[in-house]
Amino acid sequence: MNQPRIAIVGAGISGICMAVALQRAGFTxxxxxEKADDYGGTWRDNTYPGLVCDVPSRYYQFTFAMNPDWSQLYSTGPEIKNYLAGVARGHGLDRRTEFGTEVVGxxxxxxxWRVTTSTGAVERFDFVMCATGFLHHPNRPDIAGLDDFGGPVMHSARWDHEVDLTGKRVGVIGTGSTGTQLVSALAGQVPKVVMFQRTPQWILPTVNRAYSPVAKQVYRRVPALGNLAYYANRAIFAAFSQGLVHPGxxxxxxxxxxxxxxxxxxDPELRRKLTPDYQAMCKRLVxxxxxxxxxxxxxxxxxxxxxDHVKEHGVVTADGQLHELDxxxxxxGFDSHxxxxxxxxxxTDGRTLDQAWADGPRAFEGVMMPDFPNLFMLVGPHSPFANHPLTAVAEAQAFRIVSWLKRWxxxxxxxxxxxxxxxxxxxARMRAAAPSTVWTTGCQSWYLGKDGIPELWPWSxxxxxxxxxxxxxxIDYRLDRRVASKK
Structure with a gap:
């Protein structure tokens, strides 16, 4: 049986999902x-205190690798990272993974495809799968004097565990999911936490209960319960998604x-400061x-x-106040585009990705682009990734990609x-549908492109x-066949 040579770039959620889907379909x-030294993607890179997924554990997993042993309703970052690494190694992917190797071209x-890696190696592949995700390039803010700060400065996605927080005053710049989790974790653990807020966030309440040993044992003995929990959560998120894309x-x-x-x-004054001036879900809901x-x-x-600027001993705000920090x-956040x-x-014809995306990332159905044959993306532009588990998105897209490989x-x-x-x-259809979504109701977010239009799937x-x-x-595709070129 003719086997295509395939390169998968990235060993996070979507890369692992794609590799397992290939194996299950007989593509070996x-x-x-993977440019890093282990599996996990964003769950490997982010290790800051308080990191917890905002999607329930029993939904944030692969349907082909249900885990009965989740510790709590919303899993911690290390637990998800270990789950992903376990799925990869359990399917033997370590034999097909080159760690410490970045694809540069x-x-x-x-x-x-002629693929070049950071090691200088050049290989030819029939297909390239870009499973690089979109939350992996940390966004460093342009703040005057940031390099003048006398203490440690670290991005949340590059947490330095060598830094001792004991007795330290910690400043947190940012109020999204990461900022709120950090403040929640550090409060009471250090003498002072100062949160610098540019935009307040709406907070959806929850209770992150732990699963008892008995519950875990039941899930292990009755796998159907895990499936039931998965699809129950799926139904809840389906209902939730209607609020994202339709008023009502x-x-x-x-x-x-x-x-x-x-x-x-x-406190009324604190409550006023924490009250957003936009609709809930216009930004990613915390x-x-x-x-x-x-x-x-x-x-x-x-x-x-x-x-206003940063000095050696702290942050100076527009009112002239110095907030002393260690x-x-x-x-x-990240450069999500x-x-x-x-x-x-x-x-083809020498067209580069930067040229194709000069006006912003564009794709066809989230997985392919014109002028880039046999190149597939997972969780690419316009994928439904707003408060939706990327595990489910990756599985759906891997299904489509495998169907093309079978035809090849x-x-x-x-x-x-x-x-x-x-x-x-x-x-054009997506742009026409965008005005009905909550993301166009009057806030600035990383969902928006250069033109202010959301770069997300505008339906459920x-x-x-x-x-x-x-x-x-x-009719939507160009298929080329050159029999003489086939190996």
Whole structure:
């Protein structure tokens, strides 16, 4: 049986999912390239105190690798990282993974890709799968004097565990999920936490209960319960997603819940500072059972004045006040529009990825691009990743990619790419649907592109899965077949 040579770039959620999907479909000639030294992607890179996933554990997992032993309703970062590494090694992927090897370039020649790695090696592959994710390039804010700070400065995604927090005053810049988790974890553990807030966030309340030993044993003995929990959570998220993409009762209900949760902040002035001026879910909704309690502690200070500059001993805000600190943490997110970059990718007729994305990342159905044949993306542009588990997105996209590989193996084509016309139509439909989504209701977020239009799938995740699992329409693709070039 003819086997394509396949390169998978990245060994996080989507890379592991893709590799397992290939094996299950009988494709065995693949190499998984990972620039770091272990599996896990963002769950390997982020190790800051208080890191917890905001999707329930029993939904944030692969359907082909259900874990009965989750410790709590919302898993910690280390637990998810260990789960992903366990899935990878349990499926023998370590035999096909090159750690410490970054793919720096890929160039399409004839019907194959010429892939160059950081080691200087050059290999030819029939297909390249970009499983690089979108939350892996830390965003360092442009703040005057940041390099002048006398103590440790670290991004939340590059936590330095050699830094001793004992007795230290810690400043946290950023109020998204990471910032709220950090403040919740550090409050009461250090003498002083100062949170610098540019924009307040709506907080969805939850209770992160632990699973008892008995519950774990039951889940181990009755695997059907794990499946039931998975699909129950799926149904809940499907209902939740309706509020993201359509105005109506769900959106109003969530707004009521988060507004009521805010009332737990007793001090009227502090509550005013924590009240957003936009609709809930316009930014990624923060899920927390600890933040409001933490921010009301006497050893936690919320600063809403904008940062003017940083000095050796602290942060100076626009009102001229110096906030003295020993450690500064940047909970300032990522360059979420980078995707595969800085890889130098060149498709047909010398067209580069930077040229194709000069006006922002664009893709066809989240997995392919015109002019880049046999190049697939997982969790690429316009994927449904707003408060939705990327495990589910990756599984759906891997299904589509495997279906193309089966057609290649059957001899239907040597190379395939969507047409520009199909990609333009697809993106036009998404832009037309964007105004009904909550992301266009009046806030600034990393969801928005250069033109202010959300770069997300503007319908429900269920609709995306239905789309991505259907048979592709031949009119949307260009299939080339060059029998003489086949090995």
């Amino acid at each position: 000639d693949f190499t998984l390239y 890929a160039e399409f020649e004839d019907t194959a 009762r769900i959106r109003s209900l969530i707004q009521w819940v988060v507004a009521r949760n805010l009332q737990s902040v007793k 899920v927390s059972d600890r933040f409001y309690a933490a921010v009301q502690r006497p050893d936690v200070e919320l600063v809403t004045e904008s940062i 450690i500064l943490v940047l909970a300032t 980078a995707f595969m970059r800085p890889m130098a990718i060149t498709g 193996r059957a001899g239907e084509f040597d190379s395939v790419a969507p047409t520009r016309a199909a990609t333009d139509r697809y993106n 995740p269920g609709q995306y899965e239905k789309l991505i699992r259907r048979t592709p329409d031949p």
